[in-house]
Amino acid sequence: MTVPLEVRDIWYGYPGGKGDVLKGVNLAVERGEVLAVVGLSGSGKSTLCYCLSGIVPHIYQGNLRGQTLIKGTPTTSMKIPEIATRLGIVFQEPDNQLFSPTVEDEVAFGPENLCLSREEIGERLELALKQVGMEGFRFGSPNQLSGGQKQLIALASVLSLDPEILIFDEAMSQIDEQGKAGIKSVIVGLKERDKTIVMIEHDFDNLDVADRVLLLRDGVLQPFEGRL
Numbered sequence: 473m474t475v476p477l478e479v480r481d482i483w484y485g486y487p488g489g490k491g492d493v494l495k496g497v498n499l500a501v502e503r504g505e506v507l508a509v510v511g512l513s514g515s516g517k518s519t520l521c522y523c524l525s526g527i528v529p530h531i532y533q534g535n536l537r538g539q540t541l542i543k544g545t546p547t548t549s550m551k552i553p554e555i556a557t558r559l560g561i562v563f564q565e566p567d568n569q570l571f572s573p574t575v576e577d578e579v580a581f582g583p584e585n586l587c588l589s590r591e592e593i594g595e596r597l598e599l600a601l602k603q604v605g606m607e608g609f610r611f612g613s614p615n616q617l618s619g620g621q622k623q624l625i626a627l628a629s630v631l632s633l634d635p636e637i638l639i640f641d642e643a644m645s646q647i648d649e650q651g652k653a654g655i656k657s658v659i660v661g662l663k664e665r666d667k668t669i670v671m672i673e674h675d676f677d678n679l680d681v682a683d684r685v686l687l688l689r690d691g692v693l694q695p696f697e698g699r700l
């Protein structure tokens with residue numbers, strides 16, 4: 473069976489940057505697997521997320537070698553909307569992800585672009601908000617939410633698209649303990665539904681939901697032995 477998400481010997485440096493951030497990354501993430509990636513700040517974890525999700529090279533160009541494959545198809549030969557139906561990403565900084573006037577618009581945006589029926593859009597919206605425990609904020613503005621609540625809405629807006637692959641780039645960094653437990657149970661639920669998950673984490677307490685943990689160091693992925 474084709475691997476949902478695979479990276480083959482990726483080397484990448486930003487345009488005008490100081491050389492390669494990623495220096496030969498290889499990775500295959502299976503169906504139903506939760507892979508966690510840890511690493512020091514500045515080690516290239518977010519850059520790896522960009523390479524996994526097609527943001528590199530569709531949005532950030534630069535010096536890229538190697539390939540990312542989504543179900544065997546290189547992201548370079550897919551358009552962004554096509555990638556977005558298969559792979560969802562929750563960014564480290566939710567302010568960069570939220571742009572709608574209301575929570576409802578934000579979470580419904582993806583399904584609306586898939587041209588689903590009104591009914592289906594409504595169901596997906598309600599389910600996604602319920603999954604992250606934010607039903608009560610449906611008619612509010614994302615601007616008025618706390619950082620953690622914004623992260624929950626960013627997650628809901630990915631869940632409403634129901635992608636096969638989900639990438640969390642330190643998506644729990646601004647969320648309180650109770651919220652973290654909620655997100656971890658969402659991740660476990662996604663795994664049970666055979667989704668493929670990559671989570672970037674700086675908090676080792678959150679690694680308990682991962683099947684496998686890798687360390688990004690010196691531009692490559694290596695086994696994680698409990699210390700950065």
Ligand SMILES: Nc1ncnc2c1ncn2[C@@H]1O[C@H](COP(=O)(O)OP(=O)(O)O)[C@@H](O)[C@H]1O
Binds near residue numbers: 486513516517518
């Ligand atoms: N848009 C960019 N342009 C140039 N350099 C960047 C850009 N984004 C990140 N970098 C550099 O790439 C390296 C890795 O950054 P990043 O992937 O954000 O690391 P992490 O997520 O592990 O903290 C850092 O040296 C950072 O300064």
Ligand SMILES: [Mg+2]
Binds near residue numbers: 517564
């Ligand atoms: Mg980062």
